[in-house]
Amino acid sequence: MTHTSRQVIGQCACGKVRLEVDVPVFWAWHDHSEATRRAQGCAYATYVGVWKSKLRIAKGATHIATYEDKKRKTVRSFCAACGTPLMYERGHSPRMINLPRALFAGRVGREPRYHIAAEASPEWAYAQEPLVPLKGYPGVMWDRRKKKPKDEGLEDFLTRFP
Numbered sequence: 027m028t029h030t031s032r033q034v035i036g037q038c039a040c041g042k043v044r045l046e047v048d049v050p051v052f053w054a055w056h057d058h059s060e061a062t063r064r065a066q067g068c069a070y071a072t073y074v075g076v077w078k079s080k081l082r083i084a085k086g087a088t089h090i091a092t093y094e095d096k097k098r099k100t101v102r103s104f105c106a107a108c109g110t111p112l113m114y115e116r117g118h119s120p121r122m123i124n125l126p127r128a129l130f131a132g133r134v135g136r137e138p139r140y141h142i143a144a145e146a147s148p149e150w151a152y153a154q155e156p157l158v159p160l161k162g163y164p165g166v167m168w169d170r171r172k173k174k175p176k177d178e179g180l181e182d183f184l185t186r187f188p
């Protein structure tokens with residue numbers, strides 16, 4: 027046998043679905059788009075992109091439900107039992123499939139160094155601001171910097187002086 031690829035297993039929260047991919051994956055990226063933010067329920071999602079031929083449903087295919095967004099030409103799959111997002115297919119790259127990086131506990135052979143739709147990142151996304159422990163709440167950290175006074179635009183200024 028000349029084929030010597032290594033495989034890693036990813037799984038959903040409840041463990042009913044397991045995905046197996048050959049590594050290294052093709053690439054890894056952060057998606058800040060609004061559609062992904064809503065679908066994944068987080069500020070941004072980190073995906074690994076793999077050729078479809080490198081992915082196998084190792085367990086639980088019957089538990090996989092899909093949602094097709096015809097307008098955006100995307101298909102998102104998730105575990106029907108626990109809701110974990112599993113696969114994200116984009117119409118413009120039909121031979122590639124994207125899997126949430128978080129499904130995999132181990133290494134996948136690529137660091138996520140690319141960002142898509144970075145300009146769509148919401149203002150509430152955590153951007154590595156310095157954190158300190160919150161007194162009296164073990165395990166809670168917070169950003170205690172004072173908020174900057176809101177910038178006043180010229181139009182706001184002028185409306186106060188009719």
Ligand SMILES: [Zn+2]
Nearest residue numbers: 038040105108
């Ligand atoms: Zn599940």
